[in-house]
Amino acid sequence: GRRQVLTSVAAGQVLRLKYEDAGQYSGLHVSSAEEPLLQAATGQNGLEFVHRESPFNDFLQQPLLPHSFSRPGPGLAVGDLNGDGLEDVFIGGAKGQAGRLFFQQSGGSFESRGLAEGVEAEDVDALIFDANQDGANDLYVVSGGSEFPAGDKGYQDRLYVNDGKGGLRLAPEALPDMPASGSCVAAADLDGDGDLDLFVGGRVEPGQYPLPPRSYLLRNEGGVFSDVTAEVAPGLQRIGMVTDAAWAGPWLVLVGEWMAVTVFRNDNGRLVREDNEALANSKGWWYSLAGGDFDEDGDTDFLLGNLGQNASFKPSPSEPVRIYADDFDNNGSIDAVMSYYIQGVESPVHSRDMLFSQIPGLEKKYPRYGLYAEATLEQLFKKEALKKAYVLECNTFQSGYLENLGNGGFALRPLPLACQLAPVAAIACADFNQDGHLDALLAGNDHTPEVNTGRYDASVGQLLVGDGQGAFSPVGPMQSGFWVEGEVRGLQLSRKGDTGRYWILVAVNNDTLRIFEGGRQESKRNNTSI
Structure with a gap:
């Protein structure tokens, strides 16, 4: 067979590749005389x-x-x-x-x-x-x-x-x-x-x-x-x-x-x-x-x-994955809320159903999935609550x-x-x-x-x-x-x-x-x- 590798390909174009332009590909074949190391x-x-x-x-x-x-x-x-x-x-x-x-x-x-x-x-x-x-x-x-x-x-x-x-x-x-x-x-x-x-x-x-x-x-x-x-x-x-x-x-x-x-x-x-x-x-x-x-x-x-x-x-140094831990709804248990960045905005990792199963009180604020999908982390939780939380990041x-x-x-x-x-x-x-x-x-x-x-x-x-x-x-x-x-x-x-x-x-x-x-x-x- 043949193989051709293209790197750093820009978006927004149509590529036409010809089989005859590709190089020969030997694959991962191991000869019968060549034993694996282990x-x-x-x-x-x-x-x-x-x-x-x-x-x-x-x-x-x-x-x-x-x-x-x-x-x-x-x-x-x-x-x-x-x-x-x-x-x-x-x-x-x-x-x-x-x-x-x-x-x-x-x-x-x-x-x-x-x-x-x-x-x-x-x-x-x-x-x-x-x-x-x-x-x-x-x-x-x-x-x-x-x-x-x-x-x-x-x-x-x-x-x-x-x-x-x-x-x-x-x-x-x-x-x-x-x-x-x-x-x-x-x-x-x-x-x-x-x-x-x-x-x-x-x-x-x-x-x-x-x-x-x-x-x-x-x-x-x-x-x-x-x-x-x-x-x-x-x-x-x-x-x-x-x-x-x-x-x-x-x-x-x-x-x-x-x-x-x-x-x-x-x-x-x-x-x-x-x-x-x-x-x-x-x-x-x-x-x-x-x-x-x-x-x-x-x-x-x-x-x-x-x-x-x-x-x-x-994650990256400028856009880390984070976790905020606190008893956000004051029910005596630790709530561990993860976040990541979407187009530069810190957003919750969890789906609406998952997050609300831990913190049911948020459901009144976001009764519809569409509203939740647009919510940032600071809209879900007040900035003061996030500052008070135990925070870790990757x-x-x-x-x-x-x-x-x-x-x-x-x-x-x-x-x-x-x-x-x-x-x-x-x-x-x-x-x-x-x-x-x-x-x-x-x-x-x-x-x-x-x-x-x-x-x-x-x-x-x-x-x-x-x-x-x-x-x-x-x-x-x-x-x-x-x-x-x-x-x-x-x-x-x-x-x-x-x-x-x-x-x-x-x-x-x-x-x-x-x-x-x-x-x-x-x-x-x-x-x-x-």
Whole structure:
């Protein structure tokens, strides 16, 4: 066949294209001799798990939510739990579903064991690390979602202490009271005493969106953790709706919903927020981040997953998407009203029926759809009411590459268009094509936006090949071998014994765990320096 590409085509004209003027098109054909970089391996090694989401309708409590918060899992973690030198796997369950442990055997297969305690919680993230410095890795599980009322004990995180042989015991005495819906956990030695302290991100305050939930900084004191957020990092307590976090040397990098990319610096055991002009216009609906030295200058850079550009909203610094939160009708509940710009005028995002289901009093003012269609946000709500509200905004939905410039400086630029088709909720980094440079796999989707928006489901996963200088080239699924539909919530690599190959584990909400195999030699792993 033939193909012709026209760019920067002006409107208001008729184009006549001739087939014979087009160039030859080879398409996406892959020769039979050319194997994809990754091979599908689901169901081949004993790593079999089906995540079963429990039904829950977030919109009954807050009709104006932009999307659901009750489907954040499953969490996924990799590490050696039984001390045999092989990497084991934890996969979290949904509310009412037990998570499972998978212990790798010498031949690369896995044997599974249930994690009975903590079944009621929604497992949204996990970390395998040595909490008490006894030489055996323990398991930290973050509880999240929105199916419990705010402050419910169902949001309490859990630490499972290892007996040295892979037996895990729930240790409620090791954690403080943390009744907040969480999103992520990241470990670093904050106070320089040789053990790992924890940052735990807060995701949402159920029933009070978009008010900021509690996040926690936990100091490790011999395997018992205490909440030192107010003492060490008061600005972190309610920093926002955090979705992901990672350490890069002394810097803690956070992303979240309605948040700018945020950086804190460890200043002798205290976390101080860094002001960075380059990140001032980075407020987005961020889903994920992953670190690696993509430009090979010796420090940690980041890939950041955002909502993407395949959405009805196109925010910019001059015309952001905003949300105003207050009890506008004085009925005791939070009303979260979103706006966007239409021809330079700030207008409500919500349909008339949707907005009036939350604030019925407006119906008398706008009895007809035509009147509502012409109303601006300031006509719907008085300027004084909007000024009094809690206001958040987004000015970019582009997924991006955050280059670490050193000394706390960062520069953000968008990823290729192939990465902007849907939300990027999970990222894994390794040298997938074995050229000596770090690459990345990205996946995501979100099936639970409010009904007028429809599903964000255009992604089947994306391989980005890095050049070692901070630039990336997208590789299609026929060449990469990576194709995953559904709501991906986690990506992890697990070494396949000492073969130099690895499993790529893909955690999909309300679906089967997907597995791919890759690697010909020891690959660069996604290890962020701490």
